[in-house]
Amino acid sequence: MAAVNRNMFDASVTTDRPRGGSLMVLPLNLIAFIISHLDDPGDLARLCRTCRVLNYMTLPQLYKSITLTSYDRIRYRGDQPEGMGSASPFSMGLNAIITRPYASLVRSLTLRGSWRESELDEHARIGRVPDSSMMLNIVVRAAIDKMAELESFTWDLNTKMLETVYLGLTNLPKLTSLTVRFPSSRHPRPTIVIPAMPHLRYLKITDIDPLCYPDDISTLLWKCRKLRVLNMHWSPRMREEQEPSVMLHDYFRKCVTAKQPLKVTKIGLQNFYALHTEEFNLAFDQTTVQDVTILTNPKADDYNFMNTFVDSTWPINPPHIIGIKSMRQDSFTRRHADFIGNFTGLEKLYFVNATPNPNDMNSSKPLEYSAPTPTSAGQNNLNSGNASAQTPHATPSNSPSLQANIRDAYLNNIIMNHAATLRHLLLPSYWPLSSSTIARIVHASPQLEQLAFATEFSSMETLGLLLPFLRNLVAVRLLVPTGATLSSQPSRPSKASLGRFSKRPCAPDEIFTSAMTLADIVDADDDILIDKFSESLADPQVFSQLKLFGFGWKAFELLDYYTVPCAPPPERNVQSQSQSPADLVSDEANGCRERLVNGLPHNDDGATASGLLTPAPNGTQAPTLLGKRRCDHELNPGTPPKTCKLRENPIELSEFNPCMPTTVTNGRMWRRRVRRVRWDVVKRYEIWGLDTQEL
Structure with a gap:
């Protein structure tokens, strides 16, 4: 702040400036308030290139929330390919987090899109993870290790997140939100036990496929004593093929054994296809649930699929104490x-x-x-x-x-x-x-x-x-x-x-x-x-x-x-x-x-x-x-x-x-x-x- 003119703290808005108005005549706290309402990365990046003061004040807002999108093919802006002269914007974004001293400013990181994996059939036949996917997880782990203040992490890529990234997330003391997407393709990957993240308050897992990716999340659920929002989405194939492969015991067995039910206030289930058991009542403290979402995603032209496996076993009589406010x-x-x-x-x-x-x-x-x-x-x-x-x-x-x-x-x-x-x-x-x-x-x-x-x-x-x-x-x-x-x-x-x-x-x-x-x-x-x-x-x-x-x-x-x-x-x-x-x-x-x-x-x-x-x-x-x-x-x-x-x-x-x-x-x-x-x-x-x- 030594390079900032002292007038920045004493300036007031005037109308008699010889060369027109300037943003720099405003007090710093007012400028910071204006910048806090900007959410377009392009606008924030242009402000960072304006002057030292705006660069100093805008960098935290620019790096506060990062979303990187991967594409399985090269995209063009007009006649010019994206990333010409370097690499894809996805890779360059991860490079900036690792090599520049701005990782401590990141509060939210989202990785989404399609990650290209070559020779999948050959790697699946011999039971090996493709090198490109392994290198991706290593780079993401290196970026996470530098984000000491990270609060929210979203993995929305079409490839599976491996254990090396999970272990990096467990070291983040302020991580409260986690979203994980399992791949929709059926190529084998190593099965892991997802480690505990005790500070989580929000957990969303999508495209769960127990027959292909049976990762164990029971430890994660058991140790999340602060968890308040739980959303679980199963692959649509579960209902389309009517596969009764979702066993509630596999997810909540440690909570039931330890007699420590989850005290979530909001629960969402999509494409859920499972038999009701008494363990479900022991896994959740039903007196704390206030928001319930149940989505089956039925096809508009085929609503007559069998639901008997679910409907005839789940009770319609709620417990004596129920506090549901939203459904x-x-x-x-x-x-x-x-x-x-x-x-x-x-x-x-x-x-x-x-x-x-x-x-x-x-x-x-x-x-x-x-x-x-x-x-x-x-x-x-x-x-x-x-x-x-x-x-x-x-x-x-x-x-x-x-x-x-x-x-x-x-x-x-x-x-x-x-x-x-x-x-x-x-x-x-x-x-x-x-x-x-x-x-x-x-x-x-x-x-x-x-x-x-x-x-x-x-x-x-x-x-x-x-x-x-x-x-x-x-x-x-x-x-x-x-x-x-x-x-x-x-x-x-x-x-x-x-x-x-x-x-x-x-x-x-x-x-x-x-x-x-x-x-x-x-x-x-x-x-x-x-x-x-x-x-x-x-x-x-x-x-x-x-x-x-x-x-x-x-x-x-x-x-x-x-x-x-x-x-x-x-x-x-x-x-x-x-x-x-x-x-x-x-x-x-x-x-x-x-x-x-x-x-x-x-x-x-x-x-x-x-x-x-x-x-x-x-x-x-x-x-x-x-x-x-x-x-x-x-x-x-x-x-x-x-x-x-x-x-x-x-x-x-x-x-x-x-x-x-x-x-x-x-x-x-x-x-x-x-x-x-x-x-x-x-x-x-x-x-x-x-x-x-x-x-």
């Missing part, structure tokens, strides 16, 4: 539904959608939907066993009645046992919910902060009536229903036949009036959707907490509010009358149900559901996609309007009236700025980030 699962069986009904207190519940998922914004291209069969409110009641929603991925059987029974069992148990405490709820896209079901969920779940579900196209108006009752809602994700199409359901017109999206320009009104499914609305231009959401979600007294709105494979961020001039409304007297979600169910039962006319959903008052985003004729205000509940005289034209007192100022949140227009003083109306966002924004919300087939 995440992608398979749906009656036994699991009964298990959820045997305890209370869930705060987060995620039903992961099967892959490929048409609602996933990370899909390479939008996938075609098949519209589910529409059903009436009575058919979709939770107590009905004859609902006809098609869920071919929900159960091992494709019987619609059995699928509906399982779905209703889940929803009933969720509402009765967990709705009062739920904060996050992700439901699968092949459970299209009716208006009455949505109302029951909303009425029973006042603490919801994130909500994702699929709904029928005919229930869109009810959705707009119910969302205002979720006052804590921060993010909502509306999934387009997926499922089988029956011959009685009008088929979805193709984009080419309608010519609405790419062949010819189309007015917004025509887009919404001609839409037959939710997917048609999602396909609309972003500017049109943004304009509609800006109007529908503009009430600051109702949607002030809502920050993100997902619509199919699209997501929109809701920003600040502003006002626009509005035409004066027609003179009428309306009495304010609040209504609860339960009242909406009774309204629907009393004659406000929706019906299909000419293939489009209609209400009894003649309004089409496809026109929910379209202004009504004659200057009246039509219900919007997410608008408020219409007044009684609007639902029933024969009913005389009731009087109410309109206010000039925005009403308080506690006095919210669904019938009142979103107006402010001086004849202006609320609007909200909306913008389309991508995965880098939505991944922070669990209803998007956890909707994946990964632990």
Whole structure:
């Protein structure tokens, strides 16, 4: 620090500099704060080359987290190969850690990608590790020995990590996170006993293959007394080939023998295929487990594989004391539904959608939907066993009645046992919910902060009536229903036949009036959707907490509010009358149900559901996609309007009236700025980030 000018500590931000502003006029602590928010290695490297001060302050941030990716072939940037004149970036990164005095700055090291191994068949025949793989492990060990402050290590290469690296990791006193990937190829490697790492708090092992790589992890699990997160992923081949080779005794036998159960708070199992034994209850302290993830990664076209080996042996009655707060699962069986009904207190519940998922914004291209069969409110009641929603991925059987029974069992148990405490709820896209079901969920779940579900196209108006009752809602994700199409359901017109999206320009009104499914609305231009959401979600007294709105494979961020001039409304007297979600169910039962006319959903008052985003004729205000509940005289034209007192100022949140227009003083109306966002924004919300087939 001797070379740093003393003015760096006394400088202040000024505007009268002769040659323009400079970063160096800021205090050092402010510069350090700015640098701490940079995460792009290129930006950090360029800062390091700027001056001595920035080099000194940026180097720790540059080397704090290192990710090196290996490729099995040479990559080119334009006409120039990567690493021309030296070696691959992967090798040069390891060289920099070993030969330069920066290894002590590294806190996290990730090695990933494909490592090229030559003559594998010959080495496998004679039982020898290829020299390239052995040299890789030696170099990684040399790098680890220099990283005295290393806290997290990830081995995500397609070659096996050997004992020399494990022994190096045991010497790190601050190592708390370890991720190990076993190779997916079946070439023999030496079998080892993974040594103890007593300071680990996070352990993730993927692609476990007991028949090919039977490394012993029992010692590692036994000695990890501080372990709090355990994720174990078996090779997909275990379930595809139905190999009952996973023996729980092999992994937890030392914990059982020593009578020292693991006190983990979060456990995740993927592609798990094993017989239940009493040792499983002795291996874990089930009173400390708060987060459970069970993923089976079923194929979308083959869900009928046998699960009897697992399902018939694992109990559905939990222990007397259970503290599970979060559950995440992608398979749906009656036994699991009964298990959820045997305890209370869930705060987060995620039903992961099967892959490929048409609602996933990370899909390479939008996938075609098949519209589910529409059903009436009575058919979709939770107590009905004859609902006809098609869920071919929900159960091992494709019987619609059995699928509906399982779905209703889940929803009933969720509402009765967990709705009062739920904060996050992700439901699968092949459970299209009716208006009455949505109302029951909303009425029973006042603490919801994130909500994702699929709904029928005919229930869109009810959705707009119910969302205002979720006052804590921060993010909502509306999934387009997926499922089988029956011959009685009008088929979805193709984009080419309608010519609405790419062949010819189309007015917004025509887009919404001609839409037959939710997917048609999602396909609309972003500017049109943004304009509609800006109007529908503009009430600051109702949607002030809502920050993100997902619509199919699209997501929109809701920003600040502003006002626009509005035409004066027609003179009428309306009495304010609040209504609860339960009242909406009774309204629907009393004659406000929706019906299909000419293939489009209609209400009894003649309004089409496809026109929910379209202004009504004659200057009246039509219900919007997410608008408020219409007044009684609007639902029933024969009913005389009731009087109410309109206010000039925005009403308080506690006095919210669904019938009142979103107006402010001086004849202006609320609007909200909306913008389309991508995965880098939505991944922070669990209803998007956890909707994946990964632990």
